[in-house]
Amino acid sequence: MESLLIYGIAGLISGLIVLIYIRKLISESRSSQQKIEKAKEEGIYEPVSLYPYIDPNSCIRSGACIMACPEEEIIGIRNGRATLINASRCVGHGACFHACPVEAITLRIGTDKRGVDLPHVNQNYETNIRGIYIAGELGGMGLIKNSVDQGRKAVENIAKTIEKGHKATYDLIVIGAGPAGISASLQAKKSGLNVLTLEQDTLGGTVYNFPRAKVVMTNPMELPGYGKLKFFQTSKKELLDIWNDAIQKNDLEIVENCKVESILLENEFFTLTTNKVINYTTHRVLIAIGRRGTPRKLGVKGEDLEKVAYKLLEPELIRDKHILVVGGGDSAIESALLLAEQNSVTLSYRSEKFSRLKPKNLENIVNAQKNEIIEVILESNVKEITETDVFLELKSKEIFTLKNDLVFIFAGGELPTRFLENAGIQISKRFNYTLLSHKK
Numbered sequence: 001m002e003s004l005l006i007y008g009i010a011g012l013i014s015g016l017i018v019l020i021y022i023r024k025l026i027s028e029s030r031s032s033q034q035k036i037e038k039a040k041e042e043g044i045y046e047p048v049s050l051y052p053y054i055d056p057n058s059c060i061r062s063g064a065c066i067m068a069c070p071e072e073e074i075i076g077i078r079n080g081r082a083t084l085i086n087a088s089r090c091v092g093h094g095a096c097f098h099a100c101p102v103e104a105i106t107l108r109i110g111t112d113k114r115g116v117d118l119p120h121v122n123q124n125y126e127t128n129i130r131g132i133y134i135a136g137e138l139g140g141m142g143l144i145k146n147s148v149d150q151g152r153k154a155v156e157n158i159a160k161t162i163e164k165g166h167k168a169t170y171d172l173i174v175i176g177a178g179p180a181g182i183s184a185s186l187q188a189k190k191s192g193l194n195v196l197t198l199e200q201d202t203l204g205g206t207v208y209n210f211p212r213a214k215v216v217m218t219n220p221m222e223l224p225g226y227g228k229l230k231f232f233q234t235s236k237k238e239l240l241d242i243w244n245d246a247i248q249k250n251d252l253e254i255v256e257n258c259k260v261e262s263i264l265l266e267n268e269f270f271t272l273t274t275n276k277v278i279n280y281t282t283h284r285v286l287i288a289i290g291r292r293g294t295p296r297k298l299g300v301k302g303e304d305l306e307k308v309a310y311k312l313l314e315p316e317l318i319r320d321k322h323i324l325v326v327g328g329g330d331s332a333i334e335s336a337l338l339l340a341e342q343n344s345v346t347l348s349y350r351s352e353k354f355s356r357l358k359p360k361n362l363e364n365i366v367n368a369q370k371n372e373i374i375e376v377i378l379e380s381n382v383k384e385i386t387e388t389d390v391f392l393e394l395k396s397k398e399i400f401t402l403k404n405d406l407v408f409i410f411a412g413g414e415l416p417t418r419f420l421e422n423a424g425i426q427i428s429k430r431f432n433y434t435l436l437s438h439k440k
Contacts, residue, residue, distance in 0.1 A: 035076060035085045047084070050092030050109050050140060050435060056081045058104035068099035071358070088356050092143045097436060107436035109140045115429035116140070117415055125154040125286075129424045131270065132263065133158060133286045136180025138416075140435045144179045144239075145221040151183030151288055152224050158284050159191040166283040168269035170196050173282040175260050175272075177203050181288035182243050187224040189250045196280065197252060198272070200259035200289075203243065225250045263423040289416065296411040298326070302385030308407045315339050322346075322403045324390050326382060327410030328354050333361045335408055336374055346375045346402055348382060348392055382407075 052065070052075070059081040066075050066082065075096060076085045082104075084090075097105045110116040118140055125133045135154040136147040155172070162171050172188050174181045177199035188195035222228040226246040247254065259275045263285060272280045295310035297303055315338040325336040328349035336347045347365070354362055368374040379395040390404040420427060 035073060045085075045087055046111060046114070047087035047090060047108075049090070050094075050107055050143070050146075051084065051087050051090045052096050052105045053108045053432075053434070054082050054084065055104045055106075056083075058102050060102055060104075062101055064099040064101055065096035065105060068095040070095060073359075089358060092146065094143070094146055094436065103438040106434050106438070108432055108434050110429075110431045110433050112431060115431045116433070117417070117427055118430050118433065119420055120426040120428065124157040125150065126157070127425045129265070131161075131265075131284050132423065132425065133284070134288075134425075135184060135286060136176070136178065136288045137290045138287060140433075146436075147179040147288075148183040148221050148223065151180035151185075151286075152187045154180075154286055155184045155187040155191060155193075158286065159188070159193060162193065162283060166269060167267065168281040168283045170194050170280065170282040172196075172284045172286060173198060173270075173272060173280055174286045174288055176200075176288035176290070177254055177256070178288060178290060181286075182247070183224060184286050184288055185252050185254070186226060186246060186250055189252060190225040195253070196282070197254040198258045198260055198274065198280070199254060199256050200275075202256055203240070203247075203254065260419075262419075265424075287420075291413065291415055295409070295413050298382050298409060298411060300382050300384055303409075305385055305387065305407075307387070307405065308385060308409065310409050312338070312408055316342075318343060318406070321405040323406045323408065324348060324382075324402060324404055325408045325410070327412075329356060329410060329412070330358055330361050332408075332410035333357060333365045335410065337364055337368060339408075340368060340374050345373075346377060348377050348380045350379065350381050352379050 054065070054075070061077060061080050061082065063077070063082075066077070069075055071089060073085055074087070074090045075082050077083070092107065094107055097107050109118070119134055119138065120128050121134050121139055125135050125139070127134055133154050135150040139150070158172060171193040172195045174184050174188070174195060174197040177185075177197050181197060181199070182203075185195055185197045220229055223242075223246050226242075226249065229242065260272050261275060262273045264271045264273070270282050270285050272282065272285070274280070297310075302308075312335045315335070318339060319342045321343045323339050323343050323345045325332055325339065325345060325347045326349075327347075328351055332347065332349075333354075336345050339345050354365065357365070365374065365376065369376045377392060377394070377400070380392045380400070383391040383393045383399060385391075385404070385407055388404065390402045390407060392400045392402065394400055415427075417427060
């Protein structure tokens, strides 16, 4: 009788535990579903860049991916499995990919409905043209840490293909001095290659054009020939200082303000023509430029005025100006917020609401509008820019006039398709394309 009582109590306790567990699962699923519905309403459910694909048949609900993600509520639990919630806010850190204990996550780009133009590269980062490689943002890996890793791995593969006695001036020319390009150049130096790096703008590539206070890294990384960087957050200036230090210590040869205009295969080596008098010959080429090679312009009258810019470099030096910021992405919002500290700022965005912002940026711009720090004009388009004014066309077709000293346009950029195709590199639109998998 006593044994039956003990078993009965044990069974009751077990049943309570199971009941509590089931109720927790139901609560988590309900919460995740509500967040998904809200994300769909706000237009932030569909991914816009690199994102995790979770195999529901492999997921064991460890929650490791959720804890590893440095962003907010990108992944949640629904029906006992991890699932994407605010996919468009994912910036492709890949932390969830590495954290999953059962390798149930792959990193993809593009969806069933939205394809992404990508150049053809194999698992060694080589294009369809033998000797030309691509790493970093152009190939889909936009995050700094991922780009750094790709640049290093690409050169590790390139080093194995270098033929002794080739007639080119350089073993390798790296096009682009951003995260992937710097990492690749450092790895090339470490591998004993004769390497040259060409940058059409300034050291740091896309990172250099971020607002100065922008946090540009949230994961540790390792720079070849320099060491592991263990910090989790840093500013643009701190990161550029580290890169400069690594470049000086490794004696890298980097030519800035040198735009490569064509890549020609001649006499078994490549000739790179540039916007400068000198051209270069090389045995191998690594293209490490951004996807937004050329800033996208609005195509309106007055856009060629000197007061119009497509990047913000020194916001703290701009004071007491009437400024228009055009765009609705993170760069536009962060720039507008920085400029608003010392200026009168208006933000123009063509859509009816912000849909692809990081949570903190969305919160900040909403508060700035509420507190009348920034005037936000949604569903508006720039019609014309003059020396003293800007004319916006509203949804009602009414023309709104703004007093103006400066215009900053953040409308994205255009994939350098012609440059790549002229070099013979194939580009195609990819849907649900896996960029990173544990099986590779």
